[in-house]
Amino acid sequence: MARCSLAGYNSLVTLPMQTARVKVLFFGRLKEIVGRAEDSVELPDGAPIEFLFSRYGAAHPELTPFRASLVASRNQEFAAWSTPLHSGDEVAFLPPVSGG
Amino acid sequence: MARCSLAGYNSLVTLPMQTARVKVLFFGRLKEIVGRAEDSVELPDGAPIEFLFSRYGAAHPELTPFRASLVASRNQEFAAWSTPLHSGDEVAFLPPVSGG
Amino acid sequence: MAMKKAPQPDLLALVLDPIDHVSITQHVRAAEDGAVVTFDGCVRNHSQGRGTLYLDYEAYETMALAKIREIAEQLHEKFPIHLVAIVHRLGRLQIGETSVYIAVSSEHRPAAFEACRYAIDTLKRTVPIWKKEYFEDGAVWADGEMPPAPPETRAANPAS
Amino acid sequence: MAMKKAPQPDLLALVLDPIDHVSITQHVRAAEDGAVVTFDGCVRNHSQGRGTLYLDYEAYETMALAKIREIAEQLHEKFPIHLVAIVHRLGRLQIGETSVYIAVSSEHRPAAFEACRYAIDTLKRTVPIWKKEYFEDGAVWADGEMPPAPPETRAANPAS
Numbered sequence: 001m002a003r004c005s006l007a008g009y010n011s012l013v014t015l016p017m018q019t020a021r022v023k024v025l026f027f028g029r030l031k032e033i034v035g036r037a038e039d040s041v042e043l044p045d046g047a048p049i050e051f052l053f054s055r056y057g058a059a060h061p062e063l064t065p066f067r068a069s070l071v072a073s074r075n076q077e078f079a080a081w082s083t084p085l086h087s088g089d090e091v092a093f094l095p096p097v098s099g100g
Numbered sequence: 101m102a103r104c105s106l107a108g109y110n111s112l113v114t115l116p117m118q119t120a121r122v123k124v125l126f127f128g129r130l131k132e133i134v135g136r137a138e139d140s141v142e143l144p145d146g147a148p149i150e151f152l153f154s155r156y157g158a159a160h161p162e163l164t165p166f167r168a169s170l171v172a173s174r175n176q177e178f179a180a181w182s183t184p185l186h187s188g189d190e191v192a193f194l195p196p197v198s199g200g
Numbered sequence: 201m202a203m204k205k206a207p208q209p210d211l212l213a214l215v216l217d218p219i220d221h222v223s224i225t226q227h228v229r230a231a232e233d234g235a236v237v238t239f240d241g242c243v244r245n246h247s248q249g250r251g252t253l254y255l256d257y258e259a260y261e262t263m264a265l266a267k268i269r270e271i272a273e274q275l276h277e278k279f280p281i282h283l284v285a286i287v288h289r290l291g292r293l294q295i296g297e298t299s300v301y302i303a304v305s306s307e308h309r310p311a312a313f314e315a316c317r318y319a320i321d322t323l324k325r326t327v328p329i330w331k332k333e334y335f336e337d338g339a340v341w342a343d344g345e346m347p348p349a350p351p352e353t354r355a356a357n358p359a360s
Numbered sequence: 361m362a363m364k365k366a367p368q369p370d371l372l373a374l375v376l377d378p379i380d381h382v383s384i385t386q387h388v389r390a391a392e393d394g395a396v397v398t399f400d401g402c403v404r405n406h407s408q409g410r411g412t413l414y415l416d417y418e419a420y421e422t423m424a425l426a427k428i429r430e431i432a433e434q435l436h437e438k439f440p441i442h443l444v445a446i447v448h449r450l451g452r453l454q455i456g457e458t459s460v461y462i463a464v465s466s467e468h469r470p471a472a473f474e475a476c477r478y479a480i481d482t483l484k485r486t487v488p489i490w491k492k493e494y495f496e497d498g499a500v501w502a503d504g505e506m507p508p509a510p511p512e513t514r515a516a517n518p519a520s
Binding site: 125127128129169171172173176177178179180181182183192194195196197198199200 | 401417418419420422423424426448459460480483484485486487488489490491492501502503504505506507508509510511512
């Protein structure tokens with residue numbers, strides 16, 4: 001299965017870019033900034049979580065300062081920012097937790 | 101105030117030997133051996149707790165093997181076996197504690 | 201296929217209603233146990249010198265429950281305990297109400313103490329729950345702890 | 361004479377009736393507290409491989425209560441806690457019943473955990489209480505712990 005690079009897909013490849021639809025969740029302060037608890041977005045298949053966050057950062061610059069204090073999750077597991085995303089994945093950006 | 105030696109009082113001293121009346125308490129196994137929870141005894145004033153225990157040991161030889169595992173108390177405080185006793189004191193021989 | 205081992209009847213839950221300490225404690229307490237240790241996390245009337253009015257707790261519920269289940273599994277692996285209950289409340293909590301209640305039973309006391317402490321310490325670091333504190337003069341999301349994230353790998357490696 | 365400091369309203373008691381966990385826990389729990397840790401010592405249905413029928417607890421009551429008060433004082437000195445309750449039951453206890461219940465409240469959880477653990481560990485070493493265990497085939501006084509005794513001095517020195 002062909003995958004695109006992050007910068008775009010290779011125009012020499014004739015297959016269309018594979019896209020992935022993922023669910024994105026926001027909590028706490030991030031939910032207040034983005035203005036929603038849940039989103040569904042399309043992105044290049046295999047794009048890392050970091051790529052997805054950058055997109056939200058572009059739309060909501062107030063998010064960017066939080067990046068260093070966030071942990072990402074994919075399908076309810078903590079995940080590295082480099083984790084590639086595929087269709088059906090559920091991603092969340094988790095502020096420092098304060099339960100208990 | 102004249103005090104007797106443990107072996108008896110000095111017959112050259114004309115004062116009678118001072119005696120002390122103390123309350124003695126038994127718990128757990130010791131209470132079963134001695135057959136009573138409480139006793140009131142007279143002994144030479146200033147005699148150490150050890151002296152009192154030896155007396156009970158003479159009357160109840162089954163007590164003697166317990167000596168090494170007992171702790172003594174005087175007036176509700178743990179006390180060295182060498183602690184001297186005086187009238188009104190409350191003494192107890194405490195088996196290893198097993199509360200909780 | 202092997203039969204699945206019957207699950208331990210631990211009590212692991214996120215709830216909206218007030219936490220019932222008695223029934224949760226009874227859940228873990230059996231005739232074979234010599235010790236039950238409980239931790240009750242309550243809403244304090246103050247935080248960092250400011251008077252608190254109330255708190256709102258929210259969670260990434262599916263993940264929070266999965267992480268709580270992981271904690272229970274770890275307790276059974278690490279400590280000779282019998283049963284554990286971990287119940288966290290969500291929504292608006294008033295002063296004095298219980299936000300989290302943990303009960304651990306064991307034959308001997310060290311395991312119950314150590315497991316209960318491990319449970320709340322781990323919960324506070326790893327379970328995605330957040331609290332917003334409301335004061336007379338405003339509200340803030342509480343400072344929290346960074347959960348341990350997996351190490352980064354090289355940027356996603358496009359397959360060819 | 362200096363006014364005596366008002367005593368901490370700690371709850372320290374020896375009781376004959378079943379222990380009421382709820383009221384004891386409520387006793388230590390206040391709006392300023394963020395944590396309450398409790399220890400419930402229960403009568404196990406077995407001891408060293410033998411089935412237990414019931415237990416009899418007896419105490420040197422005046423001294424036991426004095427030692428329990430000392431433990432409470434130590435807790436307040438050693439840990440930043442708010443209140444403590446230590447209640448020990450005496451007499452005949454059936455399987456599953458609580459023999460000792462300890463509750464400690466504090467602003468932050470480490471103090472409550474450490475104080476509660478310190479309290480039961482110290483109680484088990486220093487408070488003159490004994491239990492006799494009844495089995496189907498006999499009864500024994502439980503193996504216990506030797507309390508720390510003051511060092512011996514030279515044999516009593518007769519004054520002249």
